[in-house]
Amino acid sequence: xxxxxxxxxxxxxxxxxxxxxxxxxxxxxxxxxxxxxxxxxxxxxxxxxxxxxxxxxxxxxxxxxxxxxxxxxxxxxxxxxxxxxxxxxxxxxxxxxxxxxxxxxxxxxxxxxxxxxxxxxxxxxxxxxxxxxxxxxxxxxxxxxxxxxxxxxxxxxxxxxxxxxxxxxxxxxxxxxxxxxxxxxxxxxxxxxxxxxxxxxxxxxxxxxxxxxxxxxxxxxxxxxxxxxxxxxxxxxxxxxxxxxxxxxxxxxxxxxxxxxxxxxxxxxxxxxxxxxxxxxxxxxxxxxxxxxxxxxxxxxxxxxxxxxxxxxxxxxxxxxxxxxxxxxxxxxxxxxxxxxxxxxxxxxxxxxxxxxxxxxxxxxxxxxxxxxxxxxxxxxxxxxxxxxxxxxxxxxxxxxxxxxxxxxxxxxxxxxxxxxxxxxxxxxxxxxxxxxxxxxxxxxxxxxxxxxxxxxxxxxxxxxxxxxxxxxxx
Amino acid sequence: xxxxxxxxxxxxxxxxxxxxxxxxxxxxxxxxxxxxxxxxxxxxxxxxxxxxxxxxxxxxxxxxxxxxxxxxxxxxxxxxxxxxxxxxxxxxxxxxxxxxxxxxxxxxxxxxxxxxxxxxxxxxxxxxxxxxxxxxxxxxxxxxxxxxxxxxxxxxxxxxxxxxxxxxxxxxxxxxxxxxxxxxxxxxxxxxxxxxxxxxxx
Numbered sequence: 173x174x175x176x177x178x179x180x181x182x183x184x185x186x187x188x189x190x191x192x193x194x195x196x197x198x199x200x201x202x203x204x205x206x207x208x209x210x211x212x213x214x215x216x217x218x219x220x221x222x223x224x225x226x227x228x229x230x231x232x233x234x235x236x237x238x239x240x241x242x243x244x245x246x247x248x249x250x251x252x253x254x255x256x257x258x259x260x261x262x263x264x265x266x267x268x269x270x271x272x273x274x275x276x277x278x279x280x281x282x283x284x285x286x287x288x289x290x291x292x293x294x295x296x297x298x299x300x301x302x303x304x305x306x307x308x309x310x311x312x313x314x315x316x317x318x319x320x321x322x323x324x325x326x327x328x329x330x331x332x333x334x335x336x337x338x339x340x341x342x343x344x345x346x347x348x349x350x351x352x353x354x355x356x357x358x359x360x361x362x363x364x365x366x367x368x369x370x371x372x373x374x375x376x377x378x379x380x381x382x383x384x385x386x387x388x389x390x391x392x393x394x395x396x397x398x399x400x401x402x403x404x405x406x407x408x409x410x411x412x413x414x415x416x417x418x419x420x421x422x423x424x425x426x427x428x429x430x431x432x433x434x435x436x437x438x439x440x441x442x443x444x445x446x447x448x449x450x451x452x453x454x455x456x457x458x459x460x461x462x463x464x465x466x467x468x469x470x471x472x473x474x475x476x477x478x479x480x481x482x483x484x485x486x487x488x489x490x491x492x493x494x495x496x497x498x499x500x501x502x503x504x505x506x507x508x509x510x511x512x513x514x515x516x517x518x519x520x521x522x523x524x525x526x527x528x529x530x531x532x533x534x535x536x537x538x539x540x541x542x543x544x545x546x547x548x549x550x551x552x553x554x555x556x557x558x559x560x561x562x563x564x565x566x567x568x569x570x571x572x573x574x575x576x577x578x579x580x581x582x583x584x585x586x587x588x589x590x591x592x593x594x595x596x597x598x599x600x601x602x603x604x605x606x607x608x609x610x611x612x613x614x615x616x617x618x619x620x621x622x623x624x625x626x627x628x629x630x631x632x633x634x635x636x637x638x639x640x641x642x643x644x645x646x647x
Numbered sequence: 648x649x650x651x652x653x654x655x656x657x658x659x660x661x662x663x664x665x666x667x668x669x670x671x672x673x674x675x676x677x678x679x680x681x682x683x684x685x686x687x688x689x690x691x692x693x694x695x696x697x698x699x700x701x702x703x704x705x706x707x708x709x710x711x712x713x714x715x716x717x718x719x720x721x722x723x724x725x726x727x728x729x730x731x732x733x734x735x736x737x738x739x740x741x742x743x744x745x746x747x748x749x750x751x752x753x754x755x756x757x758x759x760x761x762x763x764x765x766x767x768x769x770x771x772x773x774x775x776x777x778x779x780x781x782x783x784x785x786x787x788x789x790x791x792x793x794x795x796x797x798x799x800x801x802x803x804x805x806x807x808x809x810x811x812x813x814x815x816x817x818x819x820x821x822x823x824x825x826x827x828x829x830x831x832x833x834x835x836x837x838x839x840x841x842x843x844x845x846x847x848x849x
Contacts, residue, residue: 489752496796503800510807521773524780527803531787534810541817542689546682548824 650808654696655816661692661723662816669719687716691723693813701798702806705790 504523508514511530514523665688676684690710694703711717757767784799785791788806791799 489755493752493756499797500800503797503804507800507804507807510804521776521780524777524784527807528780528783528787531784531803531807531810534807534814535787537814538689538810538817539686541814541821542685543682544821545685545817545824546678548821548828 650812650815655812658692658696658812659816659820661695662688662820665689665691665719665723668723687719688723689813689817691720693809695723697805697809700802700805701794702789702791702802702809705788709789 500520504520507527508523511526514526666685669684669688687710690706694706697703707720711720781796781799784803785794788794788799788803791802794802
């Protein structure tokens with residue numbers, strides 16, 4: 173029945189060779205069902221089933237090498253995996269492309285039920301190298317179908333970056349997938365595949381690092397260097413070994429921001445971070461603050477994922493303290509940008525000093541400026557009042573002050589306020605000239621009229637006189 | 648991000664309103680009173696322009712402590728007065744409970760670090776220094792007493808930016824006022840000169 177589906181699905185003829193090997197792969201019956209059933213299920217059946225089967229296939233793929241003796245089966249398994257992943261793209265391209273992408277988003281989001289965290293590093297190296305060699309030797313790799321699928325990988329890999337960023341991190345699974353993609357990329361001779369795999373590994377590494385905001389731009393960064401480095405296929409084989417090594421996987425990703433935390437996270441994943449927290453010092457705080465500031469600020473969520481780094485305690489108290497410290501250092505950075513001349517200063521206390529000085533100086537400036545404004549001739553202040561009232565008259569609003577303001581505040585104050593700002597934008601020496609030739613005509617009239625009647629009326633003692641004169645002027 | 652020209656416009660508008668309302672320009676006031684009135688309108692205006700933040704609420708509260716200013720503030724701010732005046736309910740409780748929690752944590756962590764005396768001294772010293780400065784900062788930022796570490800830094804950032812905008816606008820206002828005064832004077836002299844020559848050019 174599955175064989176019928178296999179043929180009915182219109183699988184490429186070059187892969188017909190897979191089928192007898194699949195049937196020969198009788199040792200583990202769990203595998204063929206999951207593989208074959210997955211590969212030829214119609215997309216109509218739903219992406220979740222699709223995804224879960226792939227996931228179970230992958231997990232069983234990774235766990236099976238330990239149980240199965242012959243390596244020939246492993247090569248079959250790898251080929252199946254390749255076929256599977258190709259079919260994802262095939263089906264994805266047959267149906268609207270968004271489904272393919274959503275399939276992968278859901279794939280990543282389905283929680284890993286059974287398999288424990290698996291490290292592809294270390295013990296698996298040799299096996300994987302053998303697998304790779306065998307796969308490289310296999311004839312079907314040379315056909316265009318694979319290249320086509322590899323091209324599709326790059327498309328969905330590129331498109332996935334945005335969606336992956338939304339998903340909570342699943343380090344182990346992501347690493348498995350990346351390693352398997354890497355294996356395929358290493359075995360293929362097409363530059364697209366390796367670039368796709370590098371993009372995917374980049375995406376996965378970003379995914380690991382939980383840098384949601386940095387993911388899109390990191391992808392951009394990764395795409396450029398990966399495309400440049402992927403240009404030479406002969407170098408694929410040395411890349412294989414490096415790809416397969418999970419810790420090096422992180423380092424290869426050419427994202428300058430994330431390298432430190434990536435390598436740290438990889439180490440944490442492997443080592444498990446057992447040591448007790450070192451005593452907190454401001455200097456070590458700066459270190460952690462530097463690491464913390466390598467990340468963009470966490471988007472507001474219900475709760476914050478905090479991962480214990482290597483060499484730090486994992487109990488909740490110190491985690492909370494660390495979160496708090498990182499928040500504070502984040503804000504200190506922001507303040508550093510604001511306060512001028514603070515870039516070279518390090519250390520919390522000194523920074524706080526600078527900030528205090530700055531705020532104090534600003535407050536003093538406000539006092540001083542208000543004093544200066546007070547020392548101006550009262551007529552000048554009065555100038556602005558008459559300006560305001562003049563505007564009021566121009567829009568035919570009754571005289572009393574308190575009533576004026578609610579009504580036409582917007583128009584009048586805007587035109588009034590625009591004037592000082594406009595004028596103040598010019599350098600002081602050109603102030604006079606700018607007053608003579610103001611950019612906006614009615615503002616010029618405003619000043620001119622005002623000056624004229626203020627001069628004419630002299631320097632009135634009370635406020636009524638200019639209003640009346642203003643009223644006269646308006647009429 | 649926050650220092651947009653619209654923000655500055657709003658601030659300027661409110662400040663000028665405040666000048667008028669508080670009678671800042673009449674000759675009846677002494678210099679000192681005038682200065683205070685100007686400062687009051689400036690502060691109220693910046694708090695109004697910023698909207699509802701902790702420091703703006705604290706600022707209005709501080710300003711309203713003076714009874715005379717209350718009336719002015721009320722008429723100036725209108726509806727916003729009540730919004731700005733009322734600080735958040737739990738602002739005092741949170742720092743208190745956090746202080747207790749932090750004290751407990753510190754004691755626990757100190758017990759763990761019992762063996763490393765030198766580090767403790769350094770860390771304690773550094774923390775004490777930082778603590779002192781945070782206290783100073785709390786006094787500077789209006790309404791800062793009832794804030795904890797993070798929010799204090801946030802509010803400081805906000806407050807510093809608003810202060811900068813305030814200084815900016817006031818400086819410009821000063822400049823243009825001075826310039827217009829000079830022009831007025833020049834015109835007055837010019838007029839005087841023309842009248843003197845009794846020319847009928849105008």
